[in-house]
Structure formats: structure tokens, C-alpha cells
Amino acid sequence: MANQRRKYISCLFVILAAMGSTPVGLAAGEIGEYEVKAAFLYNFARFVEWPATAFSGPRDPIVICILGDNPFGDSLSDAIRGKELAGRSFAVRRISELPLKSRCQILFVTSAGMKLLRPAAGTLKSAPILTVGETPGFGYEGGVINFKLEDGRIRFEINVEAAEQAHLNISSKLLSLAQIVKSRRKP
């Protein structure tokens, strides 16, 4: 008897699970961290001016490079699809090592990517690249923009000095929303 009831309830459970698994076309309730970060990366491009030397031609795309594994899935490609800025389209590229073999205007460094970056950070010095990290201390180590997650909201820090070194002109609007950090002083 008890056994039968158990079977019955197990069945019910499976049915419930199966019911739940049929797609119900309602608004998705989830917003992924990297979907938001992808939107930020696109937005950063709108508020940063690169020197002409950063591109080889006026129609060159703005290339967002990801150092380390791609945490975005398709969300970054989706975010930039069809977008254009001053006649330039966007592209995404995954980079597995430094020094860079091709041009990147934005270099996103994942936490795992820090391991690849640190030994080769010198090769990026004064290159016109907007480096964006997500590791505590990234700005302090000379990165331009660093993401932070505070109470579920994405915040960012900007190292103005590092931006100047990379010949990037960051709009005051972007600066006003950021927390300003400084590079560590060289011993």
C-alpha cells in the first residue's frame, strides 16, 4: 500500500517535472552577469575615444578581445550584432596568449585571463587599448577599467592614469559614474 502510494507520488513528481519542462513563452526572469557586462563593454566604446593609430583604417571594426576563456557565451556577440559607431562595426575575438598578434581596441581580461596578462603586461604598455578587467586590484595593477559587483549591481573603476598612458580619451560622463583608482607606485 505504502509502496503503491510512493510510486504514485514519484509519478506525480515526474509529471510535474515534465510539465515544467515544456516551454512556456513568458518573459525570462533572469539577467546574467555577463549579459550586463556585455552591454557595458558596448557602452564603454561609446564614451571612449581612441587615437587614430589604434586602427589601420577608418572603416576598421572596433575589436573586443577576450583574454582567457569566453565567459559571455553568445551574449557579447549578440550585444554588438548590427551595432555601429562612427562608421565602425564591432567584432569579438578570443585571445589565448599575449603579446597580441592582431589589433584589439578593447581587451577584456577575465579572472582566469589575469594569469596570462600579468607576465606580459609590459607588452601592452602605452598601446591604445582599453583594458577592462573584473579582478580586484586590476586597476591598481594598471588596467583602465575594472568591473565590480556590488549587491548584485555592476559597478566599475577607472584608472585615469592608465587611460592617459594608453592615449585614450574617456568622456567625463563615463568618469562621473566610475570610482577613480590609481596605479600602484613603482618602487
Next chain:
Amino acid sequence: MVTGPIASNTHRRISFLPHRFRAVALMAGATVAGLAQTNNPSDLTQMNLEDLMNVKVTSVSKREQKLSRTAAAIFVISQEDIRRSGATNIPDLLRMAPGVNVERINANAWAISIRGFNQHYSNKVLVLIDGRSVYSPIFSGVSWDQLDMPLEDIERIEVIRGPGGTIWGANAVNGVISILTKSSKDTQGGMLTAAGGSQLRGLGQIRYGGKAGRDGTFRAFAKIFDVGNSASADGSPADDSWQRGRAGFRFDWEHANRDAVVLEGDLFANEENQTSRNGNIPTPFDILSHTELDAAGGSMLARWTHTLAGGSQTSVQAYYDTYRRTDFGIPATLRLFDLDFQHHVTAGDRHDIVWGLSYRVGRSSFAPGYAIRFSSYSRTDNLFSGFLQDEIRLSDAVSLTVGWKLEHNAYTGLENEPSARIAWNPSSGRHTVWATASRAIRQPAFADASVDSPLSIIPAGPDAVVVLRLFGNPHLKAETVRDFEIGYRSELSKRLSVDTATFISFYRDLLTTEPLPTVVIPGSPLQLFMPSKFDNNARATNYGGEASLNWKATARVRISPGYSYLHANLRLEPSSNGNITTSLAKDFPQHTFQIHSLMNLSSKWDFDQALYYTPRLPNSSIPGHARLDLRLSRRIGEVAEISVVGQNLLRPRSFEYGDANALVGTQTVRSIYGKITWRF
């Protein structure tokens, strides 16, 4: 799905590696709803920066690739999983990790282990809370009833199956359970929780978090918890109700991204009812007696992590832990201080090195004058250890981690715990194959070395009794394991991921009881005194594996089944005339199966289900049992959530474990409770 602050991972900790410096990915991904915004994520790029900064991230997705790449069998229980489990205590949370065997003995005692050797106070799994070990050096094991906190404040629980001695040291033989609480930065504002129901008589909890200066945040909490009786063998109310209260705080300070300080502490008191026999070995002459278990204590931990120029990090941690616990009527006290230093540095572009030194001093004492005696009633033990671990990137796809821990304990002297781990992660990043070889030990505890315990007194005629008595052995060796694992992890698609691990473990010097010569003590009654003592005369070869799937069936439904298998072959050394101790008894199931399903019925309603199945334990009369838990919840705006949870719904009552030595097992009862959480 999760209301309120999500698990932040800006506060990085190492997971399989020491917890301080890096974090693991959240496997399942903490997800949230209750959002003011119901933006379609694809619209995010249309938002201006200010709006974007106000978007609450609801899914801290798989972030560092660390977890998926780690060469170890790790399962992460996220805050989302915790909230939706409906569990009200930590043991029930651990049920959801495949390979962890959780068996309830009575309402306040559990047998919890990983990959076998399960018993009350299992001794082969190390448990940490924010880096503080809660494994008792008095009797080898964890007092699960003493572990508590607002479950909402847990960021995640990392369950590592397999040895972890290289990083964590002794007693991480079969696994490590690491409970990490949220940074106080992520628990700002107030939260009030009240719950009650048929067996959970009451749960009340208040927590408040605020800012302290420019760079600091804090939270403080108080919690009370009251559980009623479950059922005894004949269905009548068992005498196992219990209460506990706890208050604590956590303070976090971060400065210029260079320095981070964590300071946390808590105080607790427990009062529990139990029923026990008068000896460890059941006899027909046993008298069941009511005993009270009381425990009270507190802990304090401080940790400072400093990022040096060049990106290397140092961390200094100190904690003090003390409690007094009266179990089976015998008061025991522990005072423990631990100091630990770690340094994490990258060398060249291939080496990622962590090394550390630590010192621990613990004073354990038992009160004299009770039935269980000891050859010495208190002792102070020092523990020194050092470790070095190097993760070497052999190529883009292959990394090798080698590590070695050297530890000196007061019982067995110098012990070493080396390990080697290799992970192959082809460039697609979707698959990881890993393998490990490691050695770990369990060091003897105070009780193993010096106990003098009456096991049983059995009448053997009109004027004679047999007295069984067990003596500790100060010359015990450490129990050791040599363990080999192979695992595979894959993101088969965006919706489906799989995680499998297999292992074979060779144990030596496992604890046994050896008979000593029988002594006849004349008198009335005549005593046949049959002593025995602890020794290291057993070995075991165990193998098995675990598999889990995580399937995002739709945007609103996540289904995760898990399975574990264990084959154990325990045997006495030919030289032994003794018994394998209860700590080795085959009190673990060969197969376990579970399935969880989390469903978002709408943006306000959640419906969650969990089904567990454990077959009959090999040496037990307890039949196989299934457990079904259901939870239905509704969010009210962003501030409140009401839920109803049903537990053990399949049967009115059932045993999970039965008796544990002298402790009488009780039946879990079908129960229901309601809960309201209000944030302000």
C-alpha cells in the same frame, strides 16, 4: 529566482585551492528574480549607462572558468539552491550534493559522510566555515547540531569529494565541506524571518547590515530555532526535541583593492533531548534512558588579505574557537587557536604557486567522574604544518598541479600529504578531463588515544556479569588513504552540463578494536572482564563514482539528477583477532539517487521539488527509503517572500539510519512548515 542580495563573487576565494585568493565558478549559477526590471537581456544595450548600473544581475553566471577546470570532484551548492531547498538546517542542505550521504539518526543527530565510512560523528570528512575548521579534535568528527547561521547568509557550500590533505591537512580523507558566508557588503539592510509548522515549532531570525566608515560594512544576526519530537520505533512521540540559539556578526573592510579584512564571530547555545542505551553494544538487558545534550560556545575569526605590487597576495588568518558540549552526560570542552599564513604568487607565465604555514594549539578536556573514563582528562596539542602547491601550465590546454603538505601532530608525529592533479581542457573550453593521485591521513583524536569506556554489562547467570570495556591506545597510527580519481566535466550544450567522477581508494591502518586477555574478577557478582583496545588493523579498497547533470530545461525550469555508487571491501589484517570498529562499519548505501527540479511558475511563484532515494544499508535492518520535499513560494514585491515547505512527504514516518552505538535512532516524520521573509 533568488530574492535579495545575490551571492557576490567579487570577494574572491580559492576553492579547491585555498579559499582565500580565488573563487570558483558557481556551477549552477545563482539566479534571481523579483526584479523591478523585466528587461529582455537583449535590450540591455539600448539602456543608458545610469540605467545599466541599476540593473540587478540575477544570474551570476559561470564566471571564472576555475571550477569547470579544476582537477577535483567539486559540487557547489549555491545560495539559490539553498533557498529553494526549503531546508532549515545544514545537514538537509548537504543531501543535494551527489556522493554525500546524509542519514538522520534522530531530530538532532546525523550521520554524514562522503564516499563511505558513514556513522554518527563520521571522521573522514573535514568541515570548514569561512576557513575555520569545525572538525573536533576531541573525538574525530563534526557536531552537525552545533553548526548554524542564517542560511540566507551562506554564499555557497563547496563540497569536495576525495582527499584534500595537501591544502587542508589531516582528516580531509574522503572529502571537504566548505561553507562560505557572504561578504557583509552583500547583506546590507534588514531581514526578518519567521517560520513554524508541524515539526519545526519555530524559527525566528533577524539580521541587519550596514556601513562602517568609508570602506567597511557589517552585519549582525540573532537566530532561534526550535524543533519538536519526531517518532520512536512504535510511532509514539520520540524524545528528541531540541532548541538552539545563536548570535553573530561579520565585518568586512576593503581598502584600495589592496587590503581586505574579514572579522567574524558568533556565540551559541543548544539544548537537545536524546534517548540512549547504557552501552555501545545493544543487549536484551538494555535500559533506555533519556539524556540531555547541552552545548554552548563561540568563535572569532580574523583574516587579512593583502595584494602586493606585482599581483601576488598574502593572507594571514587567526581564529579562536571554544565550546563545552555535554554528550551522553559527559562534559567535554575545547579551546582551539589557529594561526595561518598563505602566499599566492605567479612565477613566470607558467607557475601559479600557493604556499602556507600554519600553527594550531588545542586544549581538550573531559570532566572526570562519569561512566566513560579517560587515561588523561585533558591535553594540549600542537599542530604545525606547511604546504606548497604549484599549478603548472604545461600548455594552453593542460595544467598540472603538484602539492605537498608536511604536518606534525601530537599523536603520530610527522605526516605528509602529497597530491598531483592534471587537467586537460581543450580549447573549446567546454570539456575537462582530469585525474588525481593523492595521499591523506586521519590523525587519531583525544578519545581514540585515551578513552576507557564501558561498552556493555551483560548478565551471564544468577551471580555473574560480563563486562565489556574499551580502552584507547596512545600508540595509534594515522589512518591513511592513497586515492586515485578520474573525472570528466562537460557543457554538452548551453542548457545541459554533466559532471562525473570515479575513484579508487586504498585505506590502511584503519581503526579496529583488538581483544585483550579476559580477566575473572571474583566477587558478587562474579565479573568476567573482557577488555579490548583500539588498534590499526584493517584495510580497505573502495571504489565508486558519482554523476550529476544540470539541465536548464527551459528558461524557467532547472532539473538536476544525481547518482552515486560505492563498492567497499573492508578487511582485517591477518594478524588481527579484533573487530572493525563502528567507524568502519558498512553504514553507507551502495547506490543513491536524487533529482531536483526548480520551477519558476511565474515571476512571483516558485515551485521546487526534491526526491532522494537511498536503498537498504548493507549492515542494517533499515529498509530503503525515499524522501520527497516540496516547496511553493510567492514573492511580494522585492521585500517579502512567503513559502510553504513539505518534507518527508512520502510516508508518515520512516527510519533513515536506526541506532548509532548507544544513541537510539528515531523516525523522521512527515512535516510541513510555513515561512515568511521580510527585507527592510
